[in-house]
Amino acid sequence: MSAAASFRRLLLPAGALFGAAFVSIQFIHPPLENPPVTGDFQAPVAVKSIVQRACYDCHSNQTNLRWFDKVAPVSWQVADHVQEGRAGLNFSTWQSLPPADQKAKLWESVNQIIAGAMPRTDYTLVHPAAKLSAQDVTVLKQYVASLAKNPPADTAKRNAADRQYRHWQPTQAVPATVPVAPNGIAYLPDYKNWQAISTTERFDNGTMRVVFGNAVAVKAIRDKHINPWPNGTAFAKVAWDQLADAQGNVRPGAFKQVEYMLKDDQKYAATKGWGWARFKTPELVPYGKDALFTTECIHCHQPMKNNDFVFTQPLKH
Ligand code: HEC
Ligand code: HEC
Structure with missing residues (x-):
């Protein structure tokens, strides 16, 4: 028997084994739930559409998973990111935050974006549409600035x-x-x-x-x-x-x-x-x-x- 043939004979069961394991792990993790939206983030359309596109998958109850996000083991990591992301910042329960906290979260968000920490790069790699342009960042910055009261002449x-x-x-x-x-x-x-x-x-x-x-x-x-x-x-x-x-x-x-x-x-x-x-x-x-x-x-x-x-x-x- 040639080397190639024996290699194939080995590969086939290995492939089957891997396939079986791959299928079975799909059932291990509970599916990610989308709890109800109780007080959605309100902002001008230009601002909101950027945030929805780049942040909502991990920071809202409207996570929109693509098929490749749902395949284990990737899905386990995605679920962890969503749980962790929602815990720190959730645009679906936004209205329950006092206005000062809303402003602080937005300011922190803009800083994280400028620092390149958000949206996470492991995410934008597979969801390139979520990447933010310099123009997007300017829009967000101007919006956050507009929320500040102009200091009075006193x-x-x-x-x-x-x-x-x-x-x-x-x-x-x-x-x-x-x-x-x-x-x-x-x-x-x-x-x-x-x-x-x-x-x-x-x-x-x-x-x-x-x-x-x-x-x-x-x-x-x-x-x-x-x-x-x-x-x-x-x-x-x-x-x-x-x-x-x-x-x-x-x-x-x-x-x-x-x-x-x-x-x-x-x-x-x-x-x-x-x-x-x-x-x-x-x-x-x-x-x-x-x-x-x-x-x-x-x-x-x-x-x-x-x-x-x-x-x-x-x-x-
Ligand atoms: C792929 C998931 C994912 C995306 C997309 C994402 N984040 Fe995050 N975000 C996380 C995770 C996970 C954490 C908590 C741990 C960390 O810092 O990595 C977090 C933390 C944060 C925090 C800190 C929250 C706190 O605890 O106070 C802010 C602010 C934030 N993200 C803003 C954003 C903004 C703004 C966007 C969109 C431009 C965004 N994130 C997109 C996953 C994500
Ligand atoms: C809401 C986010 C936030 C928190 C909370 C925060 N910092 Fe900072 N800090 C910043 C930012 C952003 C800068 C950069 C300078 C600026 O924009 O004001 C900074 C800058 C600094 C600097 C100057 C050195 C540098 O990193 O640029 C010091 C010192 C500092 N912070 C100390 C602290 C201490 C002490 C605490 C906790 C008691 C703290 N910070 C909490 C966001 C924060």
């Missing part, structure tokens, strides 16, 4: 903010006892002497933000040694209210909060190598009921996991 507020800013800048304005976050990280007044690395405005809630980096961060940027960032790197992100004057010029108003990320891959190994802390209001009230507040930080910084969890990228030149 002279009293502006003067109060000026007084606070004059006080903030020269003095270290630290309360008698230094506030400490629930995970043990103390407020660091020194960030005012660090270097500003970038400024952004959060278009959905009317704040202006500056990200400061300490000397280690600045050196790392110069040495192009930023992924991972070296131990000792520290970032502070400060947010102010956004105010407008009568001419519509936008400027910082009252201090809202400062947040820190402190790099130490040993000490903070349990929280992705970073120590996280947030202090709110001019009284610098530590944020978080207990040390678990950091999961919230990490969750939102997750799309940047391939950039050591840091959003701010120094300007390339």
Whole structure:
């Protein structure tokens, strides 16, 4: 008997076996259910059609599985993604979210899209129609921005903010006892002497933000040694209210909060190598009921996991 013939004799039963196994696994996993839509996402058609096309398969109760999504073992992974996706964000129960949470979810969505984390690439590979164009992203961004109230021109507020800013800048304005976050990280007044690395405005809630980096961060940027960032790197992100004057010029108003990320891959190994802390209001009230507040930080910084969890990228030149 020739080698080829004996190979075929082996292959046939192997193929049959594989076929039988393939058929039988189709019955293992329960089919994915579509629960009722109780309060669908409402938005202008241009916006809604983008979200429906790119997000609804995993973030709504109107999952539309194609035949290849229903074939095990692929279907098991699809079902997991849909369950997990719906748990974090479900456009079919949208109306049950308070308006502030709706805005926050949309803002987070736009950030995840810009970061390239959503829609998931393992999904767009097989559902290319769900890919978003630059134009789609602009439409979503403009929509989220339009939800923000335009800051009112308010002279009293502006003067109060000026007084606070004059006080903030020269003095270290630290309360008698230094506030400490629930995970043990103390407020660091020194960030005012660090270097500003970038400024952004959060278009959905009317704040202006500056990200400061300490000397280690600045050196790392110069040495192009930023992924991972070296131990000792520290970032502070400060947010102010956004105010407008009568001419519509936008400027910082009252201090809202400062947040820190402190790099130490040993000490903070349990929280992705970073120590996280947030202090709110001019009284610098530590944020978080207990040390678990950091999961919230990490969750939102997750799309940047391939950039050591840091959003701010120094300007390339
Ligand atoms: C193939 C399924 C899939 C698609 C399509 C998809 N997502 Fe997701 N999404 C997930 C999964 C799974 C998670 C949770 C785990 C993770 O981050 O991967 C998630 C998490 C999120 C989160 C975080 C939710 C939270 O817990 O606060 C946001 C925001 C998000 N997705 C937005 C979007 C947007 C906007 C789109 C469309 C542009 C989209 N996703 C498309 C599967 C998907
Ligand atoms: C809703 C999503 C979200 C949550 C929650 C969040 N961040 Fe961020 N963070 C961002 C984004 C987006 C940036 C990028 C700068 C910007 O656009 O404001 C950022 C930037 C930062 C920076 C500057 C360094 C960098 O990554 O660019 C620090 C420091 C920071 N965050 C700390 C924290 C801490 C501490 C917490 C938890 C108490 C936290 N963040 C929770 C979204 C989030």
